[in-house]
Amino acid sequence: MAKVLMKGNEAIALAAIKAGCRYYFGYPITPQTELLEYMASELPKVGGVFVQAESEVAAINMVYGAAAAGGRVMTTTSSPGYALMQEGISYIAAAETPCVIVNISRGGPGLGNIQPAQSDYFQNTRGGGSGDYRLLIFAPASLQETVDLVQESFTLAQKYRMVVLISADGMLGQMMEPVDIKEVDSPEDEEKQWALTATEGKRPPRAIYSLYLDPVELEKANERLQANYEKVSKLEERYELLQMDDAQLVIVTYGSVSRIVKSAISLLAGEGIKVGLIRPISLWPFPKKAFEQIPDSAKGLLTVELSRGQMVDDVRIAAKGALPVHFYGRCGGMIPSPREIADEVKRILRGDKS
Amino acid sequence: MTVLFEKTSGLTDEPTIYCPGCSHGIIQRLVAEVLDELGLMDSTIGVAAVGCSVLSYNYFNCDMLGAAHGRAPASATGIKRVHPGKMVFTYQGDGDLASIGTAEIIHAAVRGEKITAIFVNNAIYGMTGGQMAPTTLLGQKTSTSPDGRKAESAGMPIRMCEMLATLEGAAFVERVAVNTPAHIRSAKQAIRQAFKTQQAGQGFSIVEVLSSCPTNWKLTPVAAMQWVEDQMIPYYPLKNFRTPGEAR
Numbered sequence A: 001m002a003k004v005l006m007k008g009n010e011a012i013a014l015a016a017i018k019a020g021c022r023y024y025f026g027y028p029i030t031p032q033t034e035l036l037e038y039m040a041s042e043l044p045k046v047g048g049v050f051v052q053a054e055s056e057v058a059a060i061n062m063v064y065g066a067a068a069a070g071g072r073v074m075t076t077t078s079s080p081g082y083a084l085m086q087e088g089i090s091y092i093a094a095a096e097t098p099c100v101i102v103n104i105s106r107g108g109p110g111l112g113n114i115q116p117a118q119s120d121y122f123q124n125t126r127g128g129g130s131g132d133y134r135l136l137i138f139a140p141a142s143l144q145e146t147v148d149l150v151q152e153s154f155t156l157a158q159k160y161r162m163v164v165l166i167s168a169d170g171m172l173g174q175m176m177e178p179v180d181i182k183e184v185d186s187p188e189d190e191e192k193q194w195a196l197t198a199t200e201g202k203r204p205p206r207a208i209y210s211l212y213l214d215p216v217e218l219e220k221a222n223e224r225l226q227a228n229y230e231k232v233s234k235l236e237e238r239y240e241l242l243q244m245d246d247a248q249l250v251i252v253t254y255g256s257v258s259r260i261v262k263s264a265i266s267l268l269a270g271e272g273i274k275v276g277l278i279r280p281i282s283l284w285p286f287p288k289k290a291f292e293q294i295p296d297s298a299k300g301l302l303t304v305e306l307s308r309g310q311m312v313d314d315v316r317i318a319a320k321g322a323l324p325v326h327f328y329g330r331c332g333g334m335i336p337s338p339r340e341i342a343d344e345v346k347r348i349l350r351g352d353k354s
Numbered sequence B: 001m002t003v004l005f006e007k008t009s010g011l012t013d014e015p016t017i018y019c020p021g022c023s024h025g026i027i028q029r030l031v032a033e034v035l036d037e038l039g040l041m042d043s044t045i046g047v048a049a050v051g052c053s054v055l056s057y058n059y060f061n062c063d064m065l066g067a068a069h070g071r072a073p074a075s076a077t078g079i080k081r082v083h084p085g086k087m088v089f090t091y092q093g094d095g096d097l098a099s100i101g102t103a104e105i106i107h108a109a110v111r112g113e114k115i116t117a118i119f120v121n122n123a124i125y126g127m128t129g130g131q132m133a134p135t136t137l138l139g140q141k142t143s144t145s146p147d148g149r150k151a152e153s154a155g156m157p158i159r160m161c162e163m164l165a166t167l168e169g170a171a172f173v174e175r176v177a178v179n180t181p182a183h184i185r186s187a188k189q190a191i192r193q194a195f196k197t198q199q200a201g202q203g204f205s206i207v208e209v210l211s212s213c214p215t216n217w218k219l220t221p222v223a224a225m226q227w228v229e230d231q232m233i234p235y236y237p238l239k240n241f242r243t244p245g246e247a248r
C-alpha cells in the first residue's frame, strides 16, 4: 500500500485489521473513540466481529474469552477505561492467552481531561491487577512506527502468549501523518494446541484458568510465567539512540513528547551544545542496554515526560547511580515547547539545577 | 449384568469438593446429562465462575474456561463470537451472577447472546463462608446479616428471572429447583430446553436453579431441602418466564 494520510486512531484500527485482527471488543472513551468507530464500520466488512461492550470491565473479559478461544483479538481504551481493565488483564496474563491492547492515554488522575498525557506509565508498566505478571509494552513516537508495532504486536502476542500493550497518547491518536500500512499474512490457520475450540471428540478436553489452590502448583505456574518474561526481556528490548557521541547530557524520553525533545536537541546543537537521546521504544522490557551506550562525556541524564515523573524511576534504575538523573515534565495536557526543554538543559549544564 | 444407572460421560472422574447435601453436584450432573443426551458435549465450551463451583472446569467433560468473579457472561460472549457454531454455557452462583456480575448478565441478555447461563441460587455466598447475597431472604441470618436480612438497609431479595424476562433478547427464562425428585425432573427438562434454544440460535437462555447450602445455612442436608421448599420457593416461584415463540 502506498502512503496515505490518516488519523492516528484510524490508522491503528486499519493496521490491526490488516494484521488479521478479527475480534474487537471496546467501550467509547475520548481520545480513542475513532478507533472503536472505525472497527465498528470496517471489521464486519472483512468478516470480523465488533461488539460494543457495556463497560471496559466487560470488554476485557470478552477479550479473555475470545483469546482463550483462539481468536486474534484486540481492545482499545484510554486511561480511566484502562484502569477498569486491570483485573481482566491479570487473568489474561495468568492464563497465557494472547491479545493486543491499545491505551491512548489522557490527563489524570480521576476523570482528568482528554488532552495528551503520559501519566499512565505506572499503570502501563506496573499494572493494577493482582500478582506477578508483565505485559510486553511498546511506546511508538510516530504514526508509521505505531502501525508497524501494532501489526507486530499480534505476532508477538501469539509467539509469547502474552498481552502486548501499545502505549500511546491523545497526541498520536488524534494527529494525522502519512502511513504505509502493510498487508500481513496472518497465521490464523495455525492450530493452537491450547485454545478452547470444543473437543469434537478428537482430543481430551482443555481447561484455561488461573486458580491453583496448591501453593506448590501456583509457584510452579509463576515460575513458568517468569521464565517466559525473562526470555522476552532478553529478546525484545527496543530503543532509539541519537547523537550520543561527545554528548554533554543525554535526554531519556519516549512517545509523543520525544518529538519535541528532538526539536530541542536541534535547537541546542545550533547553539553548540551537544545533547544525546535515548528513546525507549519498549517500556517493558525497559531498554537497559541503551544505557551502556552513554558516553563518558555526559555529565548527567535528563528524563522528559508528559507526567510528574514516572519513567524517571526506571531511568534511575538503569543508570545505576553512575550519573545524576534530572527530570522535566509537564502534565494535565500541557505540552512543553522545544525552547522550554532547551532552557532546562542549559540550566542543568550551568549547574543551576541538580 | 445389566447396567441400570451410571454416571454420565459428560462429567469427568474428578471428585468434587462440594459439601454433603449441596445441590451443586445435582445441578452440574443435570447439565452434563443434558449435553450428553443431546449429543452436544463434544461441541461445547463451558465457563466456570468464581464460587464453590470454581473448580467445575475439572468436572465437566468439555473445554472449559475459568472466568473472573461475575464476568463469565462477558467471557462466554468472547468465546461464542469466535465459535458461533459451538454451544457455550456459564455456570454461576448468585453472588457471582446477581451481585458483582449484574451488568454482564443483563447485557448478555440484552444482546441476545446465544449462550446458556446456569444460575445457581442458594441465597448465600457459599465459598467465602456464608455472607449475605442479593438473593438472601428477608430475615435470613448470615455472617453479614447476623440479625437477619432487613429490607430497610439491604433491600428486598433480587428476583433475576423476573428482571431478565423483561428483556427482548432473553429467549428462554425459567426458574427450577432440585430439592425433590419431581423438581429434578422438571429442572432437567428446563436445562434441555435452554440448550435447545441456544442450538436453534433463538437468543439468550437462562435457568435459575434454587439450590441448597446446608453448610452455611447451618442445616442438615434433609432440612436444607425442606428449607428450599418452605422458604425459597414461596419467594422465588418455580415458573417458566419465557419460551421462544410464545407470546409475551
Ligand SMILES: Cc1ncc(C[n+]2csc(CCOP(=O)(O)OP(=O)(O)O)c2C)c(N)n1
Residues within 6 Å of the ligand: B050, B051, B052, B053, B069, B092, B093, B094, B095, B096, B097, B120, B122, B124, B125, B126, B127, B128, B133
Ligand atoms: C473480585 C472478587 N471479589 C471477591 C471475591 C471473593 N469471592 C469468591 S467466591 C465469592 C462469592 C461466591 O458466592 P456465590 O456466587 O453465591 O457462589 P457459591 O459459592 O454460593 O456457590 C466471593 C465474594 C473474588 N474471588 N473476586
Ligand code: SF4
Residues within 6 Å of the ligand: B017, B018, B019, B021, B022, B023, B024, B052, B122, B126, B127, B212, B213, B214, B215, B216
Ligand atoms: S459451602 Fe454451600 S454451596 Fe459451597 S459446597 Fe458447601 S454446601 Fe455447597
